[in-house]
Amino acid sequence: MSELLEKVRRELARYEHPLFVFDARPAADGVEVEIRFKPPEVEVHTYLFLLRPREIEHQQFPWTFQKQLYDCLHDYIIEMFTANPQQKA
Numbered sequence: 463m464s465e466l467l468e469k470v471r472r473e474l475a476r477y478e479h480p481l482f483v484f485d486a487r488p489a490a491d492g493v494e495v496e497i498r499f500k501p502p503e504v505e506v507h508t509y510l511f512l513l514r515p516r517e518i519e520h521q522q523f524p525w526t527f528q529k530q531l532y533d534c535l536h537d538y539i540i541e542m543f544t545a546n547p548q549q550k551a
Contacts, residue, residue: 466518467493473527482535493518495531497538509538 470486470493477484485496489512497509511534513527520526 464488466513466515469518469523470495470513470527473524477531482538484531495534497534499542506542509534509541 467486467488474484474486474495481500483498483500485498486493487496488494492512492514495511495513497511499506511530513530517523517526
């Protein structure tokens with residue numbers, strides 16, 4: 463599992479963003495990727511997603527990982543809304 467974790471960490475090291483910090487840690491079913499909001503003055507939850515070994519071992523991992531990371535960043539930003547028209551009062 464440490465090989466898979468290191469592979470994910472190497473891939474994450476290729477990404478840098480002014481608002482987000484990325485990390486990875488071992489999980490029971492694979493590797494968990496963590497996305498945290500950088501500015502400390504704003505408290506926001508941490509976003510997590512799981513990568514399974516077969517995804518990490520796949521030949522196309524760098525490309526599929528990028529798509530998944532971008533999709534998760536989109537979801538994370540949407541989850542940060544404190545109000546929206548779909549919420550019930």
